[in-house]
Amino acid sequence: MASSSLLCITLLSLALFHNCFAQIEQMPLRSRQQMQQRKQQQRWQTECRLDRLNALQPSRRVESEAGISEYWDLENEDELQCAGVSAVRHTIHRRGLLLPFFTNAPDLTYIIQGMYSRGIQGAVIPGCPETYESGQSQQSQRSQQQHQKVREIREGDIVAAPAGVAQWFYNNGDSPLVLVSFVDVGNQANQLDLTARRFHLGGNPQKDQRTEQEMRLQSRSRRSEKGAGERRNPNGNIFSGFDVKILAESFNIDTELARKLQSKNDRRERIVRVRDELQILSPSRIHEEERRHEYRRGYDYEEYNGMEETFCTLRMRHNIDRPSRADIFNPRGGRLTTVNSFNLPILRFLQLTAERGVLYKNAIMAPHFNLNSHSVIYITRGSGRCQIVDDFGRNVFDGEVQMGQLLVVPQNYAVVKQASSRGFEWIAVKTNDNAMRNPLAGRISAMRAMPEDLLANVFRISREQARNLKNNREEVTIFSTQSSQQGREY
Known part of the structure; x- marks a missing residue:
């Protein structure tokens, strides 16, 4: 009797423990989901009252000693204000160095042109160790070269940088x-305002800052905002605003060296030419190690459980141009590749x-809309026709977009793209770490998922016509046309 009572108590205890443990196990998941929802809710709420969209050219251009910077300023374009994204294109000449800077919001960079091992990117992550050092030496540690990791970059790479993380780029090619x-x-990482603010850690980009200030003042004047008449001259990099003596004390250096930190007589702007070559630690086998890391499982991607990478060792680079990594491929139409979380x-x-898109001659990307993000598209090659439709069924854009232009597609606006005879390629940044796309035509489309009789009644067509509407296009997202099947000429 006693033993049976003890057995019952034991089984009851185990059941209670299992139930409590299951609830504890679920709490972190719920917390993560709630945190993710809060993050989504904290995104700046921008106005998207757009009766007409435009293919955008850069609004300002600044020449430096060793390159050119061209800006698409959010303040000048309603489309960019709607998406909450600004853009800049840098052309860095041989031995050119884009000086260290950080921004008030996350930065995603795509390498349009640059052969492998012909570019270097560095990012300074606060609190992380200097893992690159010149090796054992009999000399003191101060005489050894040490710095955080640098990355060799090439054409087709995506490079990500969180808000506030300083980065720089160097062209070591011809x-x-x-x-x-x-x-x-x-x-949500930006807690200032809807302006892309670049904080410079070196140099004296006076021309760059003056043109940016003029643009902001004009924008405020158009909107009749307070402070539109206020004007203070740009002062250069962030060290320029500090007292020289305080800088000298902070770094334990003399005042002459502290003045050089402020770079007030530097006229080279944001991209400067390096004398000789930039002397940094960059292991010759670094790309081999990264390649082994990427192909360790024999695939072009890995599955992550969240423990492989700490913040200091997060991969910041990923090549999006490799055809073998395409998510959707049509040998007669083109390919589509997505890089997300x-x-x-x-x-x-x-x-x-x-998102990286490549359409062959006259091919079409299915009409679709983005469920949970805005899309900012930069055309990298060729040209194509785009049509965009808003929630009132109005055509808010219908025109040709060409290489070097920017086009914004607001969330849920329907869009279709067709390549010209030269083909059509683009890189798009979407404002969600798992942006989702809903095609309206093709094998996995919304129309394909609907019952035939429903379509027949919606469009007042026969069931046979509804069946054709659903099933005539068997391709997925990237469609070939009669002319595109004749060859990939571009």
């Missing part, structure tokens, strides 16, 4: 290094997704 950067000022985990912190 041809220009061209990159386009998107700054997501609508992101699943294959580049740092994007989970940045709340961004990148």
